[in-house]
Amino acid sequence: MSIYSRILGTGSYLPPETVSNDELAARLARDGIETSDAWIVERTGIRERHFAADGVGSVDLGEQAARRALDDAGLTPQDIDMIIVATSTPDMIFPSNAALIQGRLGCPGGAVFDVQAVCAGFIYALSVADQFIRGGMTRRALVIGTEVFSQILDFSDRGTCVLFGDGAGAVVLGGSDTPGVLSTALHGDGRQAAILRTPGRVCGGKVSGHPFLEMDGQAVFKQAVHVLENVAREVLEKAGRSSSDVDWMVPHQANIRIMLHTAKKLGIGPERVVQTVAWHGNTSAASIPLALDTAVRAGQIRRGQTLLLEAVGGGLTWGAALIDF
Numbered sequence: 001m002s003i004y005s006r007i008l009g010t011g012s013y014l015p016p017e018t019v020s021n022d023e024l025a026a027r028l029a030r031d032g033i034e035t036s037d038a039w040i041v042e043r044t045g046i047r048e049r050h051f052a053a054d055g056v057g058s059v060d061l062g063e064q065a066a067r068r069a070l071d072d073a074g075l076t077p078q079d080i081d082m083i084i085v086a087t088s089t090p091d092m093i094f095p096s097n098a099a100l101i102q103g104r105l106g107c108p109g110g111a112v113f114d115v116q117a118v119c120a121g122f123i124y125a126l127s128v129a130d131q132f133i134r135g136g137m138t139r140r141a142l143v144i145g146t147e148v149f150s151q152i153l154d155f156s157d158r159g160t161c162v163l164f165g166d167g168a169g170a171v172v173l174g175g176s177d178t179p180g181v182l183s184t185a186l187h188g189d190g191r192q193a194a195i196l197r198t199p200g201r202v203c204g205g206k207v208s209g210h211p212f213l214e215m216d217g218q219a220v221f222k223q224a225v226h227v228l229e230n231v232a233r234e235v236l237e238k239a240g241r242s243s244s245d246v247d248w249m250v251p252h253q254a255n256i257r258i259m260l261h262t263a264k265k266l267g268i269g270p271e272r273v274v275q276t277v278a279w280h281g282n283t284s285a286a287s288i289p290l291a292l293d294t295a296v297r298a299g300q301i302r303r304g305q306t307l308l309l310e311a312v313g314g315g316l317t318w319g320a321a322l323i324d325f
């Protein structure tokens with residue numbers, strides 16, 4: 001039985017269409033909605049995002065990210081005995097994206113399920129896979145975050161539609177005698193469900209309720225800066241490490257102000273924070289594995305380094321993971 005789980009490979013995929021702030025502002029202006037590149041950059045750090053084409057879903061993006069993570073690990077789909085997908089924009093009500101991706105990869109037999117923890121979803125999925133591997137039930141897991149938030153955005157709400165983008169990221173997690181995932185922590189506060197949600201559902205063949213994302217941005221902002229610092233300290237303490245041991249912080253890419261504020265509170269300088277929000281926007285559950293893979297492939301993150309992952313999302317949900325990469 002392996003005592004630890006390790007990241008064996010990373011992969012990501014972005015749909016080809018990019019939409020700059022100016023292009024988005026021009027589209028919104030046609031419907032009388034006013035925004036600007038200057039406002040979006042100043043308040044969020046976002047400069048552009050990717051949008052999936054009509055008919056492209058989160059299974060399509062997730063499959064590509066998974067294949068790239070497998071290639072990076074030097075493994076084939078047949079080496080995988082568990083697939084966990086973090087998503088809030090699945091292709092179907094059921095079966096899960098994990099089952100659909102397993103079908104595409106052609107590797108039946110292992111456990112497949114989705115995790116719904118919105119922007120904290122990847123941390124949740126990673127933590128679950130880590131427990132299964134350390135418990136001896138799983139040898140190698142594909143952990144995927146994939147989203148098409150463009151499909152649930154209300155383009156008449158400038159407070160939310162400028163923030164999100166589409167994409168996918170994945171890691172292969174495998175058993176190992178050396179660490180690996182050092183510690184994880186997961187939390188939630190369902191009393192705050194209303195500050196960030198997409199409340200619509202399918203009922204009797206019709207959509208019942210608002211089928212678009214709605215958010216009280218300031219309320220989420222206030223919670224985010226509070227819980228992220230605490231949960232980051234929690235995983236450091238659990239692992240007996242301090243923030244000076246962290247080579248790279250890989251935060252959920254929602255807002256540059258939240259990311260750098262949290263890092264500063266922890267004593268981590270901006271040069272040690274992976275920052276992809278400018279080019280990807282907020283891709284919810286995909287944002288951390290997408291940022292991780294981008295930084296690995298850019299040669300920033302290297303083997304042997306210590307990584308601090310943290311995220312907060314609808315629910316509210318939040319979590320962190322400390323990893324020796």
Ligand code: UT7
Nearest residue numbers: 035036039043119158159162217218220221254255312313
């Ligand atoms: O991924 C899950 C976690 N989500 C988050 O972490 C998001 C957390 N929240 C945030 O990042 C920020 O609250 C936002 C980026 C969403 C908003 O930034 P803010 O600094 O909190 O702005 P605000 O909501 O207080 O709005 C300030 C002003 C308002 O105008 P008035 O009332 O001052 O006249 C808004 O109407 O900015 C206006 N505004 C905009 N103006 C131009 C809101 N959206 C826009 C826009 N373009 N897109």
